[in-house]
Amino acid sequence: MGKAERTDVVVIGSGAGGAPVAVTLAEAGARVVILERGQAYTIRDFTHDEVAVCRRDFFVPFPYPGHSPHTIRKRGQDRYHLTNEGWVGVCVGGGTVHMSGFTYRFKESDLRLRSMTGGIANADIADWPISMDDLLPYYDLYEARVGVSGRAGVNPFETRKRPFPLPALRPHPAARMVDEAAGKLGFHPFPTPRAILSVPYGGRPPCNYCGFCGDYGCENGSKSSVLASLLPQAEKTGRCQVRSGCMVTGILTDDQDRAAGVVYLDARGEEHKLEARVVVLAATAIESARLLLLSESGRFPHGLANSSGLVGKNLTFSTFGKGTAIFERHKLEKKLGPEGMDLPFLLRSVQDDYWNEKNGLLLPKGGTYNFLLHHPNPINAAVRLMMESKWSLWGRKLKDRLHEYFHDELWLEFEVFGEFLPHSGCYVDLDPRVRDGFGLPVARITNLHHPASDEVNKFCVRRGMDILEAMRPAPKKVWPFTWSSTTYHLQHGTCRFGTDPARSVLDPDCMAHDVRNLYVTDGSFMPSSGAVPATPTIMANSFRVAEKIAGRFRRHEIPA
Amino acid sequence: MITRRQMILGLLSAGGASLCPGLLKAGGNTLLGAMSGWVFEPDRLRALLAASERILPGVVAAGFENYVNYWLVREPFNRAADWKPLLNIGAVHLDRISRRRYKRVFADCKTEQQDELLASFQRGEIKARRFSSDAFFQRLAMVCAESFLSDPKYGGNRGRVGWHFIGHQACWWEPRGKLRTGPGVMAY
Numbered sequence: 001m002g003k004a005e006r007t008d009v010v011v012i013g014s015g016a017g018g019a020p021v022a023v024t025l026a027e028a029g030a031r032v033v034i035l036e037r038g039q040a041y042t043i044r045d046f047t048h049d050e051v052a053v054c055r056r057d058f059f060v061p062f063p064y065p066g067h068s069p070h071t072i073r074k075r076g077q078d079r080y081h082l083t084n085e086g087w088v089g090v091c092v093g094g095g096t097v098h099m100s101g102f103t104y105r106f107k108e109s110d111l112r113l114r115s116m117t118g119g120i121a122n123a124d125i126a127d128w129p130i131s132m133d134d135l136l137p138y139y140d141l142y143e144a145r146v147g148v149s150g151r152a153g154v155n156p157f158e159t160r161k162r163p164f165p166l167p168a169l170r171p172h173p174a175a176r177m178v179d180e181a182a183g184k185l186g187f188h189p190f191p192t193p194r195a196i197l198s199v200p201y202g203g204r205p206p207c208n209y210c211g212f213c214g215d216y217g218c219e220n221g222s223k224s225s226v227l228a229s230l231l232p233q234a235e236k237t238g239r240c241q242v243r244s245g246c247m248v249t250g251i252l253t254d255d256q257d258r259a260a261g262v263v264y265l266d267a268r269g270e271e272h273k274l275e276a277r278v279v280v281l282a283a284t285a286i287e288s289a290r291l292l293l294l295s296e297s298g299r300f301p302h303g304l305a306n307s308s309g310l311v312g313k314n315l316t317f318s319t320f321g322k323g324t325a326i327f328e329r330h331k332l333e334k335k336l337g338p339e340g341m342d343l344p345f346l347l348r349s350v351q352d353d354y355w356n357e358k359n360g361l362l363l364p365k366g367g368t369y370n371f372l373l374h375h376p377n378p379i380n381a382a383v384r385l386m387m388e389s390k391w392s393l394w395g396r397k398l399k400d401r402l403h404e405y406f407h408d409e410l411w412l413e414f415e416v417f418g419e420f421l422p423h424s425g426c427y428v429d430l431d432p433r434v435r436d437g438f439g440l441p442v443a444r445i446t447n448l449h450h451p452a453s454d455e456v457n458k459f460c461v462r463r464g465m466d467i468l469e470a471m472r473p474a475p476k477k478v479w480p481f482t483w484s485s486t487t488y489h490l491q492h493g494t495c496r497f498g499t500d501p502a503r504s505v506l507d508p509d510c511m512a513h514d515v516r517n518l519y520v521t522d523g524s525f526m527p528s529s530g531a532v533p534a535t536p537t538i539m540a541n542s543f544r545v546a547e548k549i550a551g552r553f554r555r556h557e558i559p560a
Numbered sequence: 561m562i563t564r565r566q567m568i569l570g571l572l573s574a575g576g577a578s579l580c581p582g583l584l585k586a587g588g589n590t591l592l593g594a595m596s597g598w599v600f601e602p603d604r605l606r607a608l609l610a611a612s613e614r615i616l617p618g619v620v621a622a623g624f625e626n627y628v629n630y631w632l633v634r635e636p637f638n639r640a641a642d643w644k645p646l647l648n649i650g651a652v653h654l655d656r657i658s659r660r661r662y663k664r665v666f667a668d669c670k671t672e673q674q675d676e677l678l679a680s681f682q683r684g685e686i687k688a689r690r691f692s693s694d695a696f697f698q699r700l701a702m703v704c705a706e707s708f709l710s711d712p713k714y715g716g717n718r719g720r721v722g723w724h725f726i727g728h729q730a731c732w733w734e735p736r737g738k739l740r741t742g743p744g745v746m747a748y
Contacts, residue, residue, distance in 0.1 A: 051710045378726055382705040391682050391698055394615045395675065406726035 015094015093227030211344025626715025
């Protein structure tokens, strides 16, 4: 290890949790170093190569021992096996680089789940120690800084007082069919807000409507990833440095239990010590918990900031369901006209069931229905057709079916994002047997669902199916594709925040109860998962925490 | 830290060879073979080509051989690391069963016979130790789809024949392709 280097703030992870803190503090005058274990890509590295990006998992590591696997045990399994699930996006910009960018906000019922339900058997839910009013201005700030498009005032259940910074993207004409069908059934469909530019913004060009958002990096710079938006802004201050290929292996503390810096390995495998006045951990809920558990010492025998024993517990993902309808293109064109039939976005969502006391289930909640068109990936479409025929579709029949799919079909789907209840059966700890390429124990994920979240998800898929079936012209086929499954790259809860140090890891400002000046700003802080993708909430909270840290710097509360 | 590239090279030289020691020699004969670890022996390849043509007609003319021989284990492969050995063993079983049923290797059978054989593979009816015929069938079908519809740089979608087949309504995935309608201009 060379001579220790010093900086004001070190941020571990360059994604949704890390970038807002980094840019805010760098602009406030602090020297910031971001350590990112993944590579730094530019938009030139982003192509529509389905084999490289999707079928060989471009953005996540290999699931082999000695590289960077996770191990996992799911429902119905009795053993752990190697996987790359649980990784979000291992690159500069993190998961925001390949996200679809559905930017819904949380609602009061997400923050007050415990008091509104009075508790749910076997679920460890807690109210958030902050209110929606604490978050609202930071949602606005987030949207303005990265560029979010949408239309306010349509969704009667929205959590916002101000318009979107950018107008909504242009939807596929079939959006009209969703509006009609959902409206007929008493729902209130609204344009899905997206972290995608509809008009030029901040020196970036608007979307070219190629449709390759989810899973792909945007080669146009129009998707509002932190790689396209916040990180360049941070680097422009001249005080923020992003170091890629740098794996943090431990967090250092001083003799007064304050965070003092980190130890990391650079891309060549050389170990460095970086001293800092503030350490911000934002490496995803799973990897942040792992790093805290790995940073054990004499003073912290069960892992750093873990006197409550809750680091890694209460892991939540997002429950996922999906239904599909097949429409005949020529019938659609008759109704909707030929104009715009190639547009990739449907951009319709429904949140009427978000809070639903009439569903008669243990959890009086539903979720968000997001209507969208089938991803343009051609290989995936072909494999899905074969798979759904149980592989009996091959030969001439397959060729004909492919032709039909691509020439005269439009697959319209909905996804359900649902509350994933925290409970004792879903957590992350260190795998006692498997080590990664750095010789460190890998994260071991246990994911058994709480029956109440599964039940609700099933209910939601049925409700979404009602809308698909009510659409006109009638679909030629409608079926529920999946329900009660898990979206692994939406992850939260492993260092929940709260006021009681015995029942939470972080304080309401996301600083560790046990270790001063150690902050965690990825999804780890969230005591409940909410029923929308949490990326905007993570980023809003990260901006909120950044201002708290900046305030402490200004008041000289953080020793030099 | 092991980079993706080091990992691949490591697997190609060590893993690839140890998985199929007999094939290393065949692969070592050509530059491409050396780069991709190993290529299929001619007999195995013949069986695989015949089977893939039955699964997705047109895939062989589009360059399936390139894809399966040279690209399948090259960067970026990740999940495909164990595919090639499975295809190889599957090819052995294809010939074994067709010799037993029709007294000739799979590639020399009539197309109806080939289809019948493949159907039994697909239904998982072929029993052998540590071999699951339906898994082999599914993997081969998946590789057919990949080769036919992937970027032509992988060799399996020669002249973009796969993309032409599925039409250009949805051409927006093709770099530098034309976008028929829509408000934006392709930025490629």
